[in-house]
Amino acid sequence: MLSRQMLGLLSTLWLIAATKTADFETSEAGNPFVDGWYADPDTQFYNGAYWVYPTSSLPYDDQTYLDAFSSKDLVHWTKHSSILTTADFTWAHRAVWAPAPIYRNGTYYLYFGANDIQTDSELGGIGVGVADKPEGPYTDPLGKPLIGAYHNGAQPIDQDVFIDDDGQAYIYYGGHSHANVAKLNDDMISLGTFDDGTMFKEITPENYVEGSQMVKRNGIYYLFWSEGGWTGPDYAVSYGMSSSPLGPFDRIAKILQQDEAVATGSGHNAVIQVPDTDIFFILYHRHPLGSTDGNDRHLAYDRLYFNDDGTIQTVKMLVHDNFEDGNTIGWQTYGGDWSAETNALRGSASSSSNALLNTNFANFTYEADVKLLTRGGSHRDSTAGLIFRVSGTSNDTTSFQGYYAGISTAGTLFLSRSNGSQSTTLGSTKADIKPAQRYRLKVMANGSSIRVAINSKTPAVIAVTDDAYANGMDGVRVFKAQAEFDNVNITRLTSN
CATH class of the missing domain: 2.60.120.560 (Exo-inulinase; domain 1)
Structure with missing residues (x-):
């Protein structure tokens, strides 16, 4: 039997090795880091692995399912196909977008937009699936959307779910240039109310289009969002900071945008944090140079650096490939x-x-x-x-x-x-x-x-x-x- 000292040493060596593996400037094995047309990624760290949940970048009528990818080292990725499909959600039939994963109370939750509703008379909006494994299958606990109408002008799409240190869960979402935040109850499938009795608070920052993402670091709340048109080269990511999860989130800077030497249309981001470190990566989709198909989108990530005052440095889309993933994607x-x-x-x-x-x-x-x-x-x-x-x-x-x-x-x-x-x-x-x-x-x-x-x-x-x-x-x-x-x-x- 190994001694306590030896177990401690092995644990320390493992932690050093894990940290070293993920402490790099970009996807060292190359971007795109997975094969296929995908967009709107979000991420969680589950059971010792990084999980990425993207939109399948297809015509709206073909967007009837979601895939996922997992990796223990951010290098070698395993594909999990059709973890959520419209066959298990009677109200959803197309335009399944922007999954947002989170875990609570022994259950894995996956929030998504469906049907691309344009008015309150249409059936659709933000739904939620539940599963007992990160890879699903995710099924419908409600039989209807969680948010099925416009509030404060926000189209019910592009949600992100965040649980604060005090245990309160929030859902940030919105398209059509409006952003809302709402409370989630402990069951994670129903909405709560704010102290003033309202359920939806508008937090729209300057130039907001869609793609809300919430991150908390050192007591500061960061709201990321996308600007520009998702099919074009000007799609980009900006952010704001606040001392409260409810904002206000004044726009500070655009930190990720097209690079005429690397890729265009870089937007709709998520943030990966290496557990127990201050190492962060920005995960996003982008268009290959010269592409004219709006759905020609691919997943990439680069290092996200913070300044001493908490502001974020401009992201550099770097070009590296050490082929450690054993493939020639890109x-x-x-x-x-x-x-x-x-x-x-x-x-x-x-x-x-x-x-x-x-x-x-x-x-x-x-x-x-x-x-x-x-x-x-x-x-x-x-x-x-x-x-x-x-x-x-x-x-x-x-x-x-x-x-x-x-x-x-x-x-x-x-x-x-x-x-x-x-x-x-x-x-x-x-x-x-x-x-x-x-x-x-x-x-x-x-x-x-x-x-x-x-x-x-x-x-x-x-x-x-x-x-x-x-x-x-x-x-x-x-x-x-x-x-x-x-x-x-x-x-x-x-x-x-």
Whole structure:
């Protein structure tokens, strides 16, 4: 039997390991962090796992069910399909939106909007499902909506449920540019009243559209909400602070919005807190660059940082991928064979092959680990590396317009430029490259200035001036080679 001291040590080591696992800047295994079209996420920590409950991003008539995802480490996610369906809610038949999970009194509750009602004469609004497991199935305890009409001009959608330290539960909700708060009774399926006898208090902050989210930290109540149109690029998240759960919530700042290099329409957020820490992440949905389908929405999360005065810093949508989840979500491949099953992105091609992220960086730092697996011999010209400022790709060819910085089996570091049909070497230098060894390759591009560096035993740098391509996608490339790529990190170039 383990001693009390040994049990304490193991518990401490486990806590350190758990905290270390979640203490990162963004989804280190890549955003989107799950596959599929999803939106409006909310989250809870249940039984040692993070649970995410999103809207299935489909045409309204097809939104008849909800899926969920769970993870013990915010990296490896398990999908739980159809945890709630309209088949179990006789009054709901479409537009099942924005689930809000919470646990109380041995029961798991999931609140949701349904039917997208536009008037009080329509049946629909905010419903609640109950289950004895986080993954459901959730069933209807009421046989009708919990909130089935407009109050203070607020469409009954986009709810969030919050239990305060004193045990009082609140529901925050509202669309059509109005936000309300109401009390929930201890049974969590009926509404209470405020001291003045009312059931709904309007708390609409400036620029509010929809997507209420309540978080409490260090005694401060934070109300988050979405601004702009959900199908467009201007969808964004703002917040207010208050000393009371009833507000007022004066708008302080917009903290999450589109990034023309990463994604657009970033909104409808939730907040993940790593238990027993001050580590927070903002969870949200966003549109891929260039997408024209309003339902083309995907789940992402990034770090949420607080200032000393409690205000929140602007969120940076970072681009990382360490492939620890074993998949290539977010990557588009062209030619060759690509897989991340070894927790690194492995590409193989008899001629050439590319894997690209849908990004559009101009001035940036791009780093990744590169391991060239092909040995010399008949393929002395085998290469692997990073491609950037890329355009002109198509599904039926591996040609592209842009730059290629890489290493070769001839032992060189090089930088070339491709115009789609011809490649021009801009710089090359000996770098003592050995096969099957990992090298950290780094590209710094600022306007026409491009620098490429590698951390080999013989450090090498290439510096050129070239203005052929100003911005574009980023990715990796193999040429007559097999190679592995890992720990991809792309950020805007910042000056000292």
